[in-house]
Structure formats: structure tokens, C-alpha cells
Amino acid sequence: MANLVGAGGSGQPVAIDAGVLGPLARAQYGAMFRLRWEMFRSGLRSIHGILDLGATGIAWMIYAFFGLLFGTGMGIGTYALVSDAQWRYLPILFWVLCFLWQMIPVMLASYQEQFDLGILLRFPVHFGSYYFLYLVFGLLDVSTVLGAVCCLGMWIGVAVARPALLPWITLALAVFAAFNILLVRAIFAWIERWLRQRKTREILGAVFMILVLSAQLMNPAIYQKRHSGRSHSQQQAQQFEAAKERYKPYLKQANAVQKWLPPGLAAQALRQSVEQNPAAGFVSLGVLGLYGVLVGGILAARLKSEYRGESLSVAPGRAKSATGSRTATGAGVSGKETQDRGAARMLGGSGPIAAVIEKDVRALVRTLPLLYAIGAPLLLVLVFSTVFLKNGATQAPVFPLALPICMVYAQLGFTQVFFNNLGTEGAGIQVYFLSPTPIRTVLLAKNLLHSLLFAVVAMVAGVLAALRLGIPDSAVIAATAAWLVFSLPCNLAAGNIFSLKMPYRVNPGRIARQRGSQANAFLSLLVQLGVLAIGASVFALCWFLERMWLAVPIFLLLAVGAVFVWRRVLDNSDAIANERRDALMATLMKES
Amino acid sequence: MENAAIQTHGLTRRFGALTAVEDVTLSVASGQFFGFLGPNGAGKSTTIKMLTGLLEPSAGSVEILGRPFGASALDLKRQIGVVPEGMALMGRLTATEYLHFVGRMYGLDRHTTNQRTQELLEFMQLADENKKLVTDFSHGMQKKLALAAAVIHGPKVLFLDEPFEGVDAIAAGMLKTMLTGMINRGATIFLTTHVLEIVERLCSHVAIISQGKLVANGSLEDLRAGVASTLPGVEQEQRLTLEEIFLAIVGAGGQQEQAQELTWLT
Numbered sequence: 054m055a056n057l058v059g060a061g062g063s064g065q066p067v068a069i070d071a072g073v074l075g076p077l078a079r080a081q082y083g084a085m086f087r088l089r090w091e092m093f094r095s096g097l098r099s100i101h102g103i104l105d106l107g108a109t110g111i112a113w114m115i116y117a118f119f120g121l122l123f124g125t126g127m128g129i130g131t132y133a134l135v136s137d138a139q140w141r142y143l144p145i146l147f148w149v150l151c152f153l154w155q156m157i158p159v160m161l162a163s164y165q166e167q168f169d170l171g172i173l174l175r176f177p178v179h180f181g182s183y184y185f186l187y188l189v190f191g192l193l194d195v196s197t198v199l200g201a202v203c204c205l206g207m208w209i210g211v212a213v214a215r216p217a218l219l220p221w222i223t224l225a226l227a228v229f230a231a232f233n234i235l236l237v238r239a240i241f242a243w244i245e246r247w248l249r250q251r252k253t254r255e256i257l258g259a260v261f262m263i264l265v266l267s268a269q270l271m272n273p274a275i276y277q278k279r280h281s282g283r284s285h286s287q288q289q290a291q292q293f294e295a296a297k298e299r300y301k302p303y304l305k306q307a308n309a310v311q312k313w314l315p316p317g318l319a320a321q322a323l324r325q326s327v328e329q330n331p332a333a334g335f336v337s338l339g340v341l342g343l344y345g346v347l348v349g350g351i352l353a354a355r356l357k358s359e360y361r362g363e364s365l366s367v368a369p370g371r372a373k374s375a376t377g378s379r380t381a382t383g384a385g386v387s388g389k390e391t392q393d394r395g396a397a398r399m400l401g402g403s404g405p406i407a408a409v410i411e412k413d414v415r416a417l418v419r420t421l422p423l424l425y426a427i428g429a430p431l432l433l434v435l436v437f438s439t440v441f442l443k444n445g446a447t448q449a450p451v452f453p454l455a456l457p458i459c460m461v462y463a464q465l466g467f468t469q470v471f472f473n474n475l476g477t478e479g480a481g482i483q484v485y486f487l488s489p490t491p492i493r494t495v496l497l498a499k500n501l502l503h504s505l506l507f508a509v510v511a512m513v514a515g516v517l518a519a520l521r522l523g524i525p526d527s528a529v530i531a532a533t534a535a536w537l538v539f540s541l542p543c544n545l546a547a548g549n550i551f552s553l554k555m556p557y558r559v560n561p562g563r564i565a566r567q568r569g570s571q572a573n574a575f576l577s578l579l580v581q582l583g584v585l586a587i588g589a590s591v592f593a594l595c596w597f598l599e600r601m602w603l604a605v606p607i608f609l610l611l612a613v614g615a616v617f618v619w620r621r622v623l624d625n626s627d628a629i630a631n632e633r634r635d636a637l638m639a640t641l642m643k644e645s
Numbered sequence: 646m647e648n649a650a651i652q653t654h655g656l657t658r659r660f661g662a663l664t665a666v667e668d669v670t671l672s673v674a675s676g677q678f679f680g681f682l683g684p685n686g687a688g689k690s691t692t693i694k695m696l697t698g699l700l701e702p703s704a705g706s707v708e709i710l711g712r713p714f715g716a717s718a719l720d721l722k723r724q725i726g727v728v729p730e731g732m733a734l735m736g737r738l739t740a741t742e743y744l745h746f747v748g749r750m751y752g753l754d755r756h757t758t759n760q761r762t763q764e765l766l767e768f769m770q771l772a773d774e775n776k777k778l779v780t781d782f783s784h785g786m787q788k789k790l791a792l793a794a795a796v797i798h799g800p801k802v803l804f805l806d807e808p809f810e811g812v813d814a815i816a817a818g819m820l821k822t823m824l825t826g827m828i829n830r831g832a833t834i835f836l837t838t839h840v841l842e843i844v845e846r847l848c849s850h851v852a853i854i855s856q857g858k859l860v861a862n863g864s865l866e867d868l869r870a871g872v873a874s875t876l877p878g879v880e881q882e883q884r885l886t887l888e889e890i891f892l893a894i895v896g897a898g899g900q901q902e903q904a905q906e907l908t909w910l911t
Contacts, residue, residue: 408749416737419778483733484794486699488750489722635700642731 073181081182120199123153124206131210135218140324147229147316150203154233155240157196180360187356191238200237204230211323221326221334228338229319232345239352246355315344405490409498416477423470423477423559427510430466434459434514435521454592456518456525457533461585463514464540467507469559471548472577474499475641476559482641492630493623496552500545500623511537528601532592535608540584542615546622547580553629558641587611650675650802650833651696655705658691665691667857668705673835673850675710678828680848681837684895688857689837690730693806696835697727709802723751726800728808732791736780740771740790743779744797751798758797765793768823770816784811792820802833809840821847845887855895868894 325334651673694700748758
């Protein structure tokens, strides 16, 4: 902002109260755009920045594909409805557009990096300028770009179907787009407010994850219905007709209400213009404009709080204990502390191994993304077990190797835990190097905990699979267990090496995708595929020989070798850690 | 120096073409409160990292309590406490949980860890914040917790990298009392800070590093006398403040003159 002083020409600052389009405001807009441009250019100085740009480019190509898809769909839909004069269905398109426009940023909220305009507040920025910049930076959001493409599609659809309606569709879409831009920014302003607090950010992330999981679980449900036979389909059609009749009055009421909501008003304005009732059309657009003003006001109220210096980056303090501070001698130990100590005792002695396990358990239960990574495969085991079931033919035999496949999937959830086991330590990694505890002990503790967790998850996955598919042959159960005994030390050994040699920072408070080591991701995938390939080969051989029991001694023999390698890696871990100490700390302490 | 708690010889650290610390040789006697000063980017934190085993020197040697890092590294680490630059905190734990963890990593038994945790949290006025995660602590609270973690095992040598940054005046007073108490009981403290008044009050010896090189080292009185003799118009008996000594040694006089030229500043 140093250039602003010179904006007046004589070294004197320009007038502050010149308004949103005054010389000061214009200089500030210029400075902001220059700042963003320079930030972009500076980002390209590093390989990471170039990779980021590449990733952003790919993401935008995907968005562009969806934009073209939606835009074309909207255009064709509008064309079909307008050319057939199906005006009563036109609001559906506006509702779809509105839904897309508002839902996309909500869904992408925890995945996008936000530019904090709060940095402007220490400068003499007019509130109008602050508001204006907030809107302008929002114009480059994915939702607004997609929304604009959809609007263009609708505009073309009307232009081709009824060119006479061009002025009206242009006006209606312009007001509707302005309303949506204001609404999406208002929604986003509130989401940003919530995202600034760790807990609400995690809750939002949890809601999003539940939505994703729900979407994944819908597939088997639909799959089951799709294969339920012809007679069932006829029954469904009858039920649908009956439901339609039952809900008709409610639908009529809903239609009457939606007419007075923004998408309905935009569609209504178009219809009224066709019905030679331009005054009513203008009224509809006027009401739509009022909605825009209302939403703009809500946005202004939110931004005004920020403008006045509201800071939500620090979590509100908790009410202090009314009992006052406790005595230093600790004569009275609270019930909570007793409980904590009891829980700690259950984890073993007081040595460093128990300390690391206890610390990791506490951190894990507070780290939603890792819990999700571990737990989500269990739900998907349910999904896959449904796929293995033959619907409508319950007597048919289930795929006999479904259990090991479910186990493989359960193990995939541990990829990040096994192969980047120091990733969540952050600045805490220094404790391991400062304390007299060898890194071997730290890794051993982590391996023990992760093995225990994996055993629990594998058991739950096995029970789920058995409940869904029936208990498999005892030889398959034994072979699967033996394969796990082999694969676990393989993954732990490779995971320890990768964790020390190519770690990446995992910010446990963030739901957004982490910037990971590409090499780690690629090589851990190769290791897992290798272990899988060995397992699959042994299973296939024994299956072919019709001696599934033979797999057990083979896997156990391999497991002996794997355990030997794992122990060797542990024994060498201090040497590797010391050799990689600087890079390890620099990587893990870096803020993502 | 006999009975040196910290001794370095030709300590050097290079990062590619940049030499962050060059040929630093110093000795800190046992029981000394030692201030290590320098402008931003002078190499203070890099030096502390090398002294505490967090960073491998490119050249030179370090001895703590008469022993080099290496074979005896684990044993040495039991004797030292560190508040490093990044504070080494674990955000997803509460303060109590974190101190329990650190205590046990230093090999304290559970009972001692619990007792010291309670006492330190009370002392640092963090006992009432027991339900908050460390990540939700203010910067000053995090500093206090990092200091508590550095002393929980009763180290003989304590390395403090900017321990007073962001700490309120009351807590700073308490910390100073605590550190002085440690010195009285025979501990050695190696302190870096930009708050020169604190160094002047607490430290008996001071070293100054500038652009990676040690430019001054000695007792405060020695430095005072040395600087007074080089400055024109300063009498030997005139008592220079540490700030004046520091500015004279690192050569910031020109910047003061430049500041005078910013006449448009009101």
C-alpha cells in the first residue's frame, strides 16, 4: 500500500472519504489486484508452487467440463420448455441453477484456500470498498463461474427458441445472477465465520463427510432396487402414482409459495412477458431485486462486523472454574484426573512407549480426518459386501474370497497412518529429538498402537462381512488371518522408512486435502500393491490346487521374513532419523 | 575453560551457499546465566539448535557438560531442557496431557510426572485452562507451557530461545524468579532474547552474534569497558546500558541517523 501515498501526486495522501469509486478507493483496488498478482507470481518461484498451479489448472479443467455439461443441459432444457411453451416447468430450471450456485461453495468450502480480506482492515479502506472487493473476489469462485455458464446456456436456449424474449431473459437472468452472487457471498461469509473456529470447522467437515458417505451408500441401495425384478418395478410405479395423488395438494401449495421466491419470480417474469403483461413482469423482477437487496443487506451486516474489528480466530475462552485454582501440592485430585490416570494405567506402564501410545490415542480421538480415514473403509466394507450378495437369489453361493477382499479394503484405510506415522506431530517432532527416548522406541510405540487399531478394524470388518455374507470356509478365514500376519509387518516396515525418509505434514485441524509427498503416496501404493500381489498369488495358487489350508503355512513363513525386516528397520530407525533430522523437522514443522 | 557446561569450538552451519553460523567458539561455565544476543537472522536459533542436538553442525564441535553429542546423546538429553524456536508443542493435547507426555518421554515415573505437572501448571497459571487444547492457547500461554515442558525433568542446562516473547509482565516476573532460583541451585541457562533489559538484569555473561559470527563475548562489565574505550566522548566510569553496548557492537548507529532523516514522520 506504500504506493497509495503517491496517489495524490504531491506525496500527500488522497482524501479518505471520497467514496467507493474515489481516487483512494481506486488506488486501493489497484493495489489489491497487484498484490494478488504478485502473490501468484511469487508462488511460481518454487516447484511446489508450479505443481499447485498445475493442480489448479487440472481442477479448473474439470470444473470447465462440468460447467459445459451443466450449461449445455440448461440450454437444451430451456430451449425445450420455451419452444413448447411449458412455462409451468420453467421454475424447475431456475431452482436447479440456484441450488447449484449455492451448494457448490458449501461443498467446496473446506477444500478451498481462502484469501483473507481482513488484511485490508488496517488500511484506511472505506466500508463500501471492502464490500465491493469481497464481491469482486467472489466472482472468480467456481460456483459463480459455473452459474454464469449455466445462465449463458439458458440465455442461448431462449434466444434460439424465441428471439423476441431476448430482452426479458437478459434482464431476468441479470437480476437473478446478481441475487445469486449476493446470496452465495452472504452464505460464504457465514461459513467463513464458522470455519475460523476449529470446532465448527470440524463439525462442518463431519457433516460433509456424512454427506459423502451417504452418497456412497446410496449406490448399493439403488443397485438392490434395480435388480428386484419386473413385478416389483410395476408395484413401485403404482406406489409412485399413489404418492403423487396423495401429495398433490401439498405440491400445489409448494408451487404457490415458490412463485414468490427468487427462482420462481425469475421464471414468472419471463412467462408474464410472453402473456403480454410487462407490468406484472417488472413487478416480479422488482420483487426479485428486493430479495437481492435483502441478501445484500445481510451480507453487509456480516461484513460490517468484520470491518469493525470482530476477530473470531481465537476460540472463545471457557468459563473459569468457580472453585478457583487448586493447590500446587495436589492434595485433592479431581475425579476427572483419577479417571485419566486410570485410563492411562490401562495402556501400560509409565515408560516412553506407554507415553507415546497414550498421546497418540488422545490425539487420534480428536482428529476427525484420521478417524474418518480409518473408519470409512468399514462402511465401504458394508457397501462391497452388498455388491457380493446376489440380490433376489439369496440361496446362491456368495463369492468365497469376499472376506480377504474386505480385509484388503479395511487395510487401505491405514495407508496414511502406516506410511506417514509422524505426519501429525507438527512442531512436536522436536520433542522426540530433544528427549532421551530413541526414535526406535517412538516408532515401536506407534507400530504397536497402529497394529492394535488395525486388529480391531479388521475384526469389525470381518464380523460385518460375515454378517452380510455368511461365515466363510474355515480355511479361508485362517488363510486371511495368516495373510494379515504377513502384510502387517510389511506395511509397518515400509511405513517406518517412508515416515522418516519422505514424510509430509498433516494438519489435523484441517479437513482440506493435505499437500502430501507425491513420492510417499506413489511408493506406498506400490508397496501395498506388492503385498497384495503376493497375497493374491498365494490365494490363487491354493485355490487352483484346491488346498486353501496350504496358504496358512506359506503366509506364516513369509510373515517370519517380514517381521525380521520390520525389526531391522526399527533397529536402523535412529540412524535414519538422525541422518534426516533437519529435513524431517523442516517438513513436519512447516505450516500447511 | 574448566567446569564448562557448554563449550563449542569452531561451530559452523551452512545451508547451501549461506553460512548461517561461522566459526563460533564459546564457553559457558557451570551455573552461569548466559545471554546470547544478536539482531534478527544473526544465527541465534541455529546456534541453539546445534547446541541441543536438533541440528548437525557443518563443522566444529559441541560439548555439553563436558561430553559431545554422539554416543552419549541420549544421556546428555536427560540433562538439558530446551524451549526451541517452534516451541515443540502438540496442539491436539491439553496442557496436562502434554506435560505428562513430555515428563514420561524424559523417563520420569508417573507419580513424579503428575506431581510436577500440577505444580508447573499452577506456577504458570495454566491450571484453569485444563480443558483447552494447546492449539487453542494464546501465544503467551503456549510459551509458558513450552517453558514448563523444558524444565519438568529438572535439567542441569536450560536453553531458552525467546522465552519471554508474548508473555505478560506478571508471568515474566515469575519466570525470572524461577530461572534465578534454578541458577542459585546450580543450573546453567543459555538464553536468547531481544528484550535486553532482561538480559541486563539476569545474565552475568553475554555473547553477541552478528551475521553468523561471534562479535563479542564476556561478562557485562568486560563488554561495557571494552565498548566505552572505543566510543568517543564516553568516560570509562560512565555506565553504558546493554542496549548501547549492543548497538555499538552490531553497528546500528547508521540506522539511527537514517531514522532521523525520516522527517515526514510525525
